[in-house]
Amino acid sequence: MNRYEQLIISIKQLYELSSEVSKPTEPDDIPDNYVFLLFMIYRKGTVKTTDLSDYFSITPGAATSIADKLERLELIDRNRDAQDRRIIQIQLTEKGQKYVEQRKKEHIALFQDILQDYSEEELEASIQILNKLSGSISSYQQKGRLL
Numbered sequence: 289m290n291r292y293e294q295l296i297i298s299i300k301q302l303y304e305l306s307s308e309v310s311k312p313t314e315p316d317d318i319p320d321n322y323v324f325l326l327f328m329i330y331r332k333g334t335v336k337t338t339d340l341s342d343y344f345s346i347t348p349g350a351a352t353s354i355a356d357k358l359e360r361l362e363l364i365d366r367n368r369d370a371q372d373r374r375i376i377q378i379q380l381t382e383k384g385q386k387y388v389e390q391r392k393k394e395h396i397a398l399f400q401d402i403l404q405d406y407s408e409e410e411l412e413a414s415i416q417i418l419n420k421l422s423g424s425i426s427s428y429q430q431k432g433r434l435l
Contacts (some may be wrong), residue, residue, distance in 0.1 A: 297423075309402070310395050312418060322358060326380065329364065330388040334379045363387055
């Protein structure tokens with residue numbers, strides 16, 4: 289196995305394990321794929337329904353269904369774009385904002401516990417490497433070469 293294959297496997301393992309360990313623990317909590325969506329909206333501020341379907345590789349109908357559920361939970365608002373009424377803008381409600389911020393605090397505490405044996409230098413080096421990897425992938429993607 290070459291280094292690139294090892295890197296791909298390591299990244300996938302890290303993603304799967306970190307996703308698994310951060311899943312909601314309460315049975316009545318929001319499903320983790322909805323939480324990912326809420327975090328995406330939190331980062332971007334507002335998104336379109338088509339952004340949701342593209343981001344999660346789901347149909348526009350499935351994205352609308354998820355948005356319906358989150359709206360019923362009063363975590364998001366949907367509004368028509370002022371310049372193009374066909375476009376629906378999605379943003380977090382105050383309740384949604386508070387939910388994401390609480391989950392974010394929980395995730396930080398969890399990873400502080402998991403990574404407590406790492407030195408500040410190791411954490412900083414890890415952050416730099418992951419950011420550099422993300423930048424390389426993003427740059428490659430912007431060049432239109434990503435499948």
